[in-house]
Amino acid sequence: MPAKEAALNAPLSRPMRRRLELLGLFAATALLLARPDLATLAAGLGLFLWGMSHLEEGVKRLSGGTLDRWLHNATRSPARAIGVGALATALVQSSSLITLLAMSFVGAGLVSLAGAIALLFGANLGTTTGAWLIASVGLRFDLAHYAMPLLALGLLGNRLSSGALASIAGLVLGIGLLFLGIDFMKLGFETWQDGLRLDDLGGNRLWHWPLFVLFGIIATVVMQSSHATLLLTLTALASGQLPYLPALAIAIGANVGTTVTAVLGALAAGAAARRLAGAHVVFNLVTAAIALVLLMPLAWLVDVIAAISGMAATAWPLKLALFHTLFNLLGIVVMLPLIPRLANALERRFPEPARLPPAQARYLDKAALEHADTAVAAMEQECQRLNRRAYHLLCTAILLPSADVIGHPPQRETVDTSIDPTAWPAVNVRYHERIKPLLAEILAFHSLIDTPLTDEQRTHLDNLRDQTLRMVEAVRFGEVLQRSLLRHSARTSPLRDAHDDLRLALALGLNRLAEEPEASDIGNPVQTVRYRWQRELAERLRQQRLDPWLASTLMNDLHQVSRLIAALAASPQAQ
Structure with missing residues (x-):
């Protein structure tokens, strides 16, 4: 009996894992071939994630360290760090990039933990601009019309140029892929217009909210992008497949899911980076808990602001973007005074080694x-x-x-x-x-x-x-x-x-x-x-x-x- 239990608990061998991966690939291929609508949706999501990676890489290459120095100088005061973190994330459309950059700063001893925590708070706020862009532009225009020339220019530029021009071409290619991905996502959901309805999970029962929050977390973890989760949610909301209140809960879950990137980045890093990853997790969990408890009051506040600003009552994607911004702002207001205490608690929780071995590097994370x-x-x-x-x-x-x-x-x-x-x-x-x-x-x-x-x-x-x-x-x-x-x-x-x-x-x-x-x-x-x-x-x-x-x-x-x-x-x- 012990031998059987050991065999069951033993990790899978490499050939077995490879067979399982191939089996999963064949199953996914068969499913996509059988369901063209699902294949269109998956293709749109893949193009969007591909475009995000090109956009992030293009920004890194084009900045040539300018973004790094800008963020480094911003951490001298909490308010400035939050503002610059939000602006930087809005420009590069990647909170993961700003998070990993802040972790690098802390790990290299360039900035204090408190300053990096404030920078993360700003990055969380800046990532909400992605929802605004998708809701206000991506879902209202025929982006495929603009995607094709952008893709052509980006591909040719990448092939025929070098240096700064190649970086600009990478940005153009990334934007073109984003546009095409959003258009494919819209097309995929339109084919599901009558085949997928979630009205029965409209939030009438208490267990509905945690369920949708969990879906947002899992989707963000799998796709490693809260933007992709929000794109999925916004297109489903715009096409009528997803009710409004569950979409708000999914947006809360997407915020929590972004912490996985920070945690994974901290696993191979030192104590300083682990402290910052812990701060990211604490902030997003506290913000999500507040948003979930105050979901209905916040939804009411969104309706009031929408009415005052002249937003249509049925502009659900724009309301979701507004909700996303509001609950992140609320989280910053709650957590900002607690930054020093949070930093001290994390320093106690993740102390530096009492004494490094003489030959061990200290800063080469x-x-x-x-x-x-x-x-x-x-x-x-x-x-x-x-x-x-x-x-x-x-x-x-x-x-x-x-x-x-x-x-x-x-x-x-x-x-x-x-x-x-x-x-x-x-x-x-x-x-x-x-x-x-x-x-x-x-x-x-x-x-x-x-x-x-x-x-x-x-x-x-x-x-x-x-x-x-x-x-x-x-x-x-x-x-x-x-x-x-x-x-x-x-x-x-x-x-x-x-x-x-x-x-x-x-x-x-x-x-x-x-x-x-x-x-x-x-x-x-x-x-x-x-x-x-x-x-x-x-x-x-x-x-x-x-x-x-x-x-x-x-x-x-x-x-x-x-x-x-x-x-x-x-x-x-x-x-």
Whole structure:
């Protein structure tokens, strides 16, 4: 019996899953072939979703990071964040894009959680403009008439152009697909004019409302687009297949369904992105609960506003769009004063790890790869972490505490003190523990960045990578130097005086670099010491005061120090 239960509970094998997928595909194909009206409806929905993806991608490529910077600057005050979030979502017609962008900002440490939460509130409000556009334009005009030339221009532009023109062509193609999808949806519902009636579920019983809310949630989760759910609802409402009040409940469910995108995006992200996803879920659930409880009063308020504004009493799609906007506004009014408390509660619920492993990246979340500015910011901050570690490791390489090098000019007395070789960890060991694994993560992250970048951003990323590699190169030179310094650390060693001069010169260069990362003269003390000891070596060899073997060792050390400082001079150091 246990064996049977284990077999039942075991996950399906890959061949079995493939067979089930093929079976489902054949069943769906058979159903669509048997029901042309359903096939038309499905085709319209597919074209609409395809158009949304082209529209979103075109906006991302055309903005070239401008949208990212705009949203980043907007999070400095809650009111501004809500307004800009709403406007940005209205322009790009994708609350999912704004949500993932806000998650990237938080994950990369660019904005506070409270500011990103306010941005999400605005995105929820901005997404209601989609219902207005569909209700006021999409359902009133023959969009197929305009879709064909847009599709032709978009397809030709994508094939024959590049750069900004290709991005514009992608936008045109997306709009054409949206128009064609809406027209197909209208045509599909018109064929169901007498075959599908939901009048019996008009809200006469208490269980009707949760049922329609659940339908809105499921539809949005399956299609990954609240716009698609609202399009489906609005076309059904306009064609008479769906009563007005159930349509309002479906719109509430569509709002809740959008949280799935945020949750999925946060699964592979850090604690900061999970907090924002939690805020999105809380806001949409609270807003949906308020809207569902106040459904009838809100419907009455919609009728009053519609009558005052001159809207026809039977303009159900426009009334649905108005209802969608009203209950999102109500949610913002209720939740806005609670943003600080919500942020604090989420920070307690999703705390940062008490201590990250030394080699683990902190800012390289997958969510940061979605957008240009967040990818660049994540690279910047992680490269700064690696550079700080490399900086302290270089102090270890020259056998000086970093506290005696950073923050104030190094003193000769510190360099002259006795050296205990057992007190200094090997640079090679620390490099493989703390530097190399982090470098591997940085290089892997850089290779995965395929979001549209401006020339300036692309150059900046390449410079970050190259500077980091040169900093690591300096550490490797320091590793060789440390071995020699430790071998000749005794006060009686013939090389100790020269080594102390080199250590002090390098410490001065590191100190200068810490104070002025762009300084170009950090190698001056090293060059001065090198030239002096090259002359001193020649003199001591002529006078037979220094063994040639030791002289060659010192010449090699002088060379290693010159290579080390040259690498640092090309690698601006984060403080």
